[in-house]
Amino acid sequence: MxxxxxxxxxxxxxxxxxxxxxxxxDHAQAALITVAGxxxxxxxxxxxxxxxxxxxxxxxxxxxxLFIAANWDGMGRPTRFALAQGAVVLGVAIAWWQGLxxxxxKAGVIWAAVAVGPLLALIGQxxxxxxxxxxxxxxxxxxxxxxxxIARSALLVLLGVILANTTIGLAWDEHPWRMLGDMGLFWFLxxxxxxxxxxxxxxxxRLDWMNVRWAIRVPALASLWTATxxxxxxxxxxxxxxxxxxxxxxxxxxxxxxxYRRQNIDLVLLSAGCLAVIVVITSGTGRAIxxxxxxxxxxxxxxxxxxxxxxxxxxxxxxxxxxxxxxxQHAKPSPTRSTHPGTWEQLVAxxxxxxxxxxxxxxxxxxxxxxxxxxxxxxGALLLMIALAIPVGxxxxxxxxxxxxxxxxxxxxxxTLRQSTGVIGNQFALALSLAGQGAVMVGMMGMNxxxxxxxxxxxxxxMALFFAAPAPTHRGWCAGIASGALISQLIHTNHFALSxxxxxxxxxALLLTPPAQARWRTLARPLSRGLLAGWxxxxxxxxxxxxxxxxxxxxxxxxxSILEFLAILGVAALVLRNAxxxxxxxxxxMAAAAVPASLGLVVPxxxxxxxxxxxxxxxxxxxFxxxxxxTLLGLIWAHYQLDYATxxxxxxxxxxxxxxxxxxxxxxxxxxxxxxxxxx
Amino acid sequence: MRKCILILGGLxxxxxxxxxxxxxxxxxxxxxPVILALAPRDPRSLMQxxxxxxxxxxxxxxxxxEQDGRLVLAPDAKGVAQLVRLDNGTPLSPGQLLVDYRLxxxxxxxxxxxxxxxxxxxxxxxxxxxxxxxxxxxxxxLLLRLLDEHFKPLGEP
Numbered sequence: 001m002x003x004x005x006x007x008x009x010x011x012x013x014x015x016x017x018x019x020x021x022x023x024x025x026d027h028a029q030a031a032l033i034t035v036a037g038x039x040x041x042x043x044x045x046x047x048x049x050x051x052x053x054x055x056x057x058x059x060x061x062x063x064x065x066l067f068i069a070a071n072w073d074g075m076g077r078p079t080r081f082a083l084a085q086g087a088v089v090l091g092v093a094i095a096w097w098q099g100l101x102x103x104x105x106k107a108g109v110i111w112a113a114v115a116v117g118p119l120l121a122l123i124g125q126x127x128x129x130x131x132x133x134x135x136x137x138x139x140x141x142x143x144x145x146x147x148x149x150i151a152r153s154a155l156l157v158l159l160g161v162i163l164a165n166t167t168i169g170l171a172w173d174e175h176p177w178r179m180l181g182d183m184g185l186f187w188f189l190x191x192x193x194x195x196x197x198x199x200x201x202x203x204x205x206r207l208d209w210m211n212v213r214w215a216i217r218v219p220a221l222a223s224l225w226t227a228t229x230x231x232x233x234x235x236x237x238x239x240x241x242x243x244x245x246x247x248x249x250x251x252x253x254x255x256x257x258x259x260y261r262r263q264n265i266d267l268v269l270l271s272a273g274c275l276a277v278i279v280v281i282t283s284g285t286g287r288a289i290x291x292x293x294x295x296x297x298x299x300x301x302x303x304x305x306x307x308x309x310x311x312x313x314x315x316x317x318x319x320x321x322x323x324x325x326x327x328x329q330h331a332k333p334s335p336t337r338s339t340h341p342g343t344w345e346q347l348v349a350x351x352x353x354x355x356x357x358x359x360x361x362x363x364x365x366x367x368x369x370x371x372x373x374x375x376x377x378x379x380g381a382l383l384l385m386i387a388l389a390i391p392v393g394x395x396x397x398x399x400x401x402x403x404x405x406x407x408x409x410x411x412x413x414x415x416t417l418r419q420s421t422g423v424i425g426n427q428f429a430l431a432l433s434l435a436g437q438g439a440v441m442v443g444m445m446g447m448n449x450x451x452x453x454x455x456x457x458x459x460x461x462x463m464a465l466f467f468a469a470p471a472p473t474h475r476g477w478c479a480g481i482a483s484g485a486l487i488s489q490l491i492h493t494n495h496f497a498l499s500x501x502x503x504x505x506x507x508x509a510l511l512l513t514p515p516a517q518a519r520w521r522t523l524a525r526p527l528s529r530g531l532l533a534g535w536x537x538x539x540x541x542x543x544x545x546x547x548x549x550x551x552x553x554x555x556x557x558x559x560x561s562i563l564e565f566l567a568i569l570g571v572a573a574l575v576l577r578n579a580x581x582x583x584x585x586x587x588x589x590m591a592a593a594a595v596p597a598s599l600g601l602v603v604p605x606x607x608x609x610x611x612x613x614x615x616x617x618x619x620x621x622x623x624f625x626x627x628x629x630x631t632l633l634g635l636i637w638a639h640y641q642l643d644y645a646t647x648x649x650x651x652x653x654x655x656x657x658x659x660x661x662x663x664x665x666x667x668x669x670x671x672x673x674x675x676x677x678x679x680x
Numbered sequence: 681m682r683k684c685i686l687i688l689g690g691l692x693x694x695x696x697x698x699x700x701x702x703x704x705x706x707x708x709x710x711x712x713p714v715i716l717a718l719a720p721r722d723p724r725s726l727m728q729x730x731x732x733x734x735x736x737x738x739x740x741x742x743x744x745x746e747q748d749g750r751l752v753l754a755p756d757a758k759g760v761a762q763l764v765r766l767d768n769g770t771p772l773s774p775g776q777l778l779v780d781y782r783l784x785x786x787x788x789x790x791x792x793x794x795x796x797x798x799x800x801x802x803x804x805x806x807x808x809x810x811x812x813x814x815x816x817x818x819x820x821x822l823l824l825r826l827l828d829e830h831f832k833p834l835g836e837p
Binding site for chain 2: 127139150
């Protein structure tokens with residue numbers, strides 16, 4: 001079967017059609033594989049291969065770094081310098097040996113280029129000349145620039161761009177020109193990135209390897225950010241500013257609109273542009289009408305943010321539908337229809353569907369749009385809450401009223417969501433819901449409710465809203481809030497180990513086969529997402545590892561570990577449920593790989609991170625994959641940073657051991673697979 | 681061709697790094713010793729994690745210069761370098777020495793403003809009263825070690 005490019009939108013559409021009864025649930029897996037690029041068993045083989053290799057290298061390196069840190073005193077200067085230079089030489093050697101166009105060869109050059117930074121930092125730290133930090137970054141950039149030129153890697157170009165930005169940012173503080181103020185710095189950075197961005201786009205059209213969208217977005221977002229800061233400086237008038245500073249913003253928007261709406265549609269950059277416009281407009285009006293205890297000012301600004309976000313949402317949704325109508329393999333757009341001929345016709349072609357394409361009903365929005373809606377929801381909710389608190393007053397006797405008003409807002413949210421499925425309704429409902437839940441929480445705090453009770457009530461309100469209103473985005477937020485409230489309660493009482501319970505429940509919601517997932521998707525998907533994201537958010541926000549290892553009793557740790565272990569086994573088994581027998585054995589092996597990881601990092605959290613990664617791979621969800629990787633990195637960092645009781649040597653040995661375990665597993669699997677399949 | 685540049689780039693990094701190391705080792709080995717008295721920079725945050733923020737008593741004598749420049753220093757009876765004047769290009773008397781200073785974040789900085797040490801060794805360096813430098817005679821100074829009030833090096837066996 002021909003491989004289809006991964007398309008999360010097509011995946012959601014297919015699940016919607018199954019839920020609506022237009023597709024036979026028994027064909028779910030086949031349909032998803034056909035149109036969505038759903039990972040097939042052999043794709044899983046590749047994913048596991050990369051995951052284990054990446055995890056192994058990451059853990060082994062982290063272990064090595066801790067090992068060196070532990071023996072720092074015993075090592076002479078020559079040894080340290082030899083180690084740091086050895087890292088650079090190793091990267092160059094790999095690139096030489098594997099060739100610059102191979103994947104490992106590129107990884108080798110990038111590794112060498114990154115390793116130059118620590119080498120320079122080590123020299124700077126050993127001989128304290130008092131050189132300015134920007135000199136280090138400038139030297140780093142200069143030394144790796146030959147490699148940037150030859151490696152043909154967008155990642156390395158991006159490293160160069162980031163180093164250039166960092167150098168300018170740091171040098172600004174030291175230079176006499178700093179008298180020009182922060183505005184001067186923003187002008188400089190804007191100038192740099194507005195040269196980099198068109199150059200990069202120009203090269204991307206001619207050189208395939210430069211055409212990496214997510215990397216191009218970095219200088220684009222940097223230009224947008226600096227131009228926005230210039231406008232905000234004029235609005236808030238902190239420093240002497242002129243009308244000249246207003247100019248770059250509209251110019252950048254116009255050029256960006258032409259490039260990313262007319263030529264290559266880029267929803268991420270369009271969403272970021274919308275957010276910038278919303279921020280600028282509300283800052284302008286807010287500065288004019290907001291004052292002390294100005295009820296209408298806050299109310300109007302809150303409503304304005306919500307209305308603007310909804311407008312942006314409608315526009316972006318129409319743009320995203322336009323994108324969806326372009327079948328991935330074909331450059332030319334198909335004739336405009338209110339359906340998705342690409343997806344549906346592919347299904348008809350392989351005999352999985354019959355009849356006309358279903359009309360578009362509840363489109364699921366792509367992630368940049370959901371992110372924008374979330375951000376607008378939070379901002380609007382915050383202002384609405386302040387507006388609410390002004391007439392009620394922050395005085396001590398009125399928490400009951402605040403709590404009551406919060407509940408009223410929550411009820412209004414449910415009514416709105418039941419009445420309307422449109423973008424505007426969803427946006428207002430999200431603001432209402434967040435403001436309402438916030439008001440309930442503040443009200444309870446004011447009433448001196450003990451924290452466990454308040455957390456339980458907050459979680460209960462969130463879950464009530466989850467079940468009462470049938471909007472997926474809102475459900476995800478509610479599950480996340482409920483999970484966050486419960487977990488922070490558990491941290492508070494040193495029972496964090498048990499937080500694995502809600503996470504296990506969240507994963508369990510995913511343990512549904514594709515047909516069942518389609519039928520239950522309005523409940524299961526947001527629930528599992530919210531719980532996992534709530535856990536990871538809580539963890540990353542507080543870096544709670546120290547609490548985990550110091551406060552929790554061993555019994556709880558064991559229970560938590562077992563829960564996590566069972567959950568990961570379940571995910572592994574079900575992800576490969578329809579796979580042939582040998583694949584099932586792989587699933588158990590993969591689950592076994594999670595055990596040393598979770599034991600070695602003391603917290604079972606490692607397996608939550610792995611679960612997030614696996615779910616993201618199965619669901620083709622890039623942001624969720626990012627969350628998983630971030631959680632894993634956070635765990636390793638917390639392990640090093642917070643647990644002072646364990647000596648560095650032990651920590652390093654643990655990490656390195658896990659890394660080598662993962663690498664051995666990778667090696668064994670690779671050998672086995674190489675026998676069974678022609679390995680690509 | 682690309683492989684050539686790959687290797688040349690690697691050599692460039694190694695040469696630059698080792699040249700920097702060699703020059704600084706030479707300065708540490710054969711530079712002129714300079715001892716500066718430390719001043720507590722901010723009593724509340726003298727110790728910050730694994731490095732110590734440094735300030736020098738000289739900075740007070742210097743007042744508020746308007747731009748980067750050079751100091752002329754000479755050792756007093758105890759061997760601690762004291763400010764003679766700002767450098768204006770006039771020849772130095774015997775025993776006098778040139779040291780660069782720079783203005784950073786509204787403060788005068790001589791050499792480094794921090795001393796890094798291994799995790800958990802903070803107590804050892806809390807007794808620091810002097811910093812011992814090696815000067816190259818053209819203005820650059822390298823901090824070699826910290827000394828206590830009896831000029832005994834800290835952190836060395």
